[in-house]
Amino acid sequence: MPELPEVETTRRGLTPHLAKQTIQTLIARQTRLRWPIPTHLKNALPGQIITQIDRRGKYLLLTCTRGTLIIHLGMSGSLRILLKTTPATKHDHVDIILRNGTCLRFNDPRRFGCILWTTDDVNKHDLLKNLGPEPLSRTFTGDYLYNISRGRRTPIKTFIMDGQIVVGVGNIYANEALFKAGIHPKKAVGKITLDDYKKLANAIKKILTTAIKQGGTTLRNFTDSNGKPGYFKQLLRVYGRGKLPCYICQTQLKEIRLGQRSTVYCTKCQS
DNA sequence: AGTGCGGCCTGTCCGC
DNA sequence: TGCGGACAGGCCGCAC
Numbered sequence: 001m002p003e004l005p006e007v008e009t010t011r012r013g014l015t016p017h018l019a020k021q022t023i024q025t026l027i028a029r030q031t032r033l034r035w036p037i038p039t040h041l042k043n044a045l046p047g048q049i050i051t052q053i054d055r056r057g058k059y060l061l062l063t064c065t066r067g068t069l070i071i072h073l074g075m076s077g078s079l080r081i082l083l084k085t086t087p088a089t090k091h092d093h094v095d096i097i098l099r100n101g102t103c104l105r106f107n108d109p110r111r112f113g114c115i116l117w118t119t120d121d122v123n124k125h126d127l128l129k130n131l132g133p134e135p136l137s138r139t140f141t142g143d144y145l146y147n148i149s150r151g152r153r154t155p156i157k158t159f160i161m162d163g164q165i166v167v168g169v170g171n172i173y174a175n176e177a178l179f180k181a182g183i184h185p186k187k188a189v190g191k192i193t194l195d196d197y198k199k200l201a202n203a204i205k206k207i208l209t210t211a212i213k214q215g216g217t218t219l220r221n222f223t224d225s226n227g228k229p230g231y232f233k234q235l236l237r238v239y240g241r242g243k244l245p246c247y248i249c250q251t252q253l254k255e256i257r258l259g260q261r262s263t264v265y266c267t268k269c270q271s
Numbered sequence: 272a273g274t275g276c277g278g279c280c281t282g283t284c285c286g287c
Numbered sequence: 288t289g290c291g292g293a294c295a296g297g298c299c300g301c302a303c
Contacts (some may be wrong), residue, residue, distance in 0.1 A: 034297090260276070
């Protein structure tokens with residue numbers, strides 16, 4: 001389950017392998033992802049040199065000589081660098097073969113991810129043009145949240161999971177950040193004070209930064225072949241802990257559905 | 272415009 | 288032990 005920290009970790013891991021490399025071919029074994037892989041990609045990619053590897057929210061952006069690859073890992077996607085001779089296994093949907101004999105392999109059991117291509121300004125792409133600020137940037141502050149939430153009634157948890165408000169905050173981190181900031185997940189955004197928004201913005205930054213330092217570890221049933229355990233799981237205060245005692249006050253944590261998402265909070269610590 | 276929700280997918284887990 | 292069904296999650300795109 002790639003969250004922003006894992007996408008960032010992926011980006012950092014891929015960069016030395018991809019930067020300045022030339023693409024030889026594209027192999028698409030399964031083109032039906034979140035959106036179909038563009039049919040012209042097979043013609044567009046060969047000869048392209050990858051010049052830059054960026055991240056916007058949970059999107060990876062591979063800037064090439066004459067276009068940009070937009071990759072999202074969805075729920076279950078992963079990217080690996082392998083020798084191009086490595087046999088493909090289940091859910092290895094796409095290979096981008098490089099001239100140096102390596103390959104970037106996209107694996108995604110649930111196929112919620114996507115691989116798209118644009119030759120225009122990538123920030124004007126439909127998927128990116130309306131995205132909110134990066135949570136770790138200076139523009140994401142308590143003041144920002146306060147100002148854009150006046151007069152609105154959405155529950156705060158839904159609000160911070162909205163990519164147009166701020167990118168990269170998924171269900172797990174939303175739960176954790178609200179607990180850390182002491183804010184009830186259902187609280188209407190228009191009624192939250194500037195002071196609380198400052199706490200919340202800081203909580204989001206802190207949690208994401210910590211998770212990146214952990215190597216962007218996935219959570220729950222992490223069945224990576226490397227057998228890497230979920231380090232960040234040990235730091236979870238509320239997510240996945242419904243009915244268990246709050247670490248702060250021992251009150252039984254409450255679990256509800258909010259916007260069809262599992263939501264866990266402490267009735268005493270969060271108001 | 273703001274808000275809420277259905278749908279896309281497969282692996283895992285639970286109860287029978 | 289096998290099987291069906293609920294659930295998990297990001298996030299677009301639609302309906303109100």
